[in-house]
Amino acid sequence: MERIERDFFARDKEDQQAFLTQTWCNQCMExxxxxxxxxxxxxxxxxxxxxxxxxxxxxxxxEIADDSTDGDWDDGE
Ligand SMILES: [Zn+2]
Numbered sequence: 001m002e003r004i005e006r007d008f009f010a011r012d013k014e015d016q017q018a019f020l021t022q023t024w025c026n027q028c029m030e031x032x033x034x035x036x037x038x039x040x041x042x043x044x045x046x047x048x049x050x051x052x053x054x055x056x057x058x059x060x061x062x063e064i065a066d067d068s069t070d071g072d073w074d075d076g077e
Pocket of ligand 1: 026029033057
């Protein structure tokens with residue numbers, strides 16, 4: 001699959017803040033522990049933000065439902 005790098009820091013400060021604080025860590029099994037070293041990329045039209053859990057350092061990947069990306073071909077039925 002093709003992975004397209006995106007610029008996480010091009011987002012609004014508020015957006016960045018939300019992604020960095022509203023997290024779920026599978027390792028800690030706890031929400032909102034925070035995330036460090038964020039990076040953003042796109043695979044198959046789906047955007048992901050990836051970083052590390054601020055507590056345990058395990059990778060966290062957040063999928064972003066982004067309506068503004070191209071490819072609205074599956075709207076409706
Ligand atoms: Zn963790």
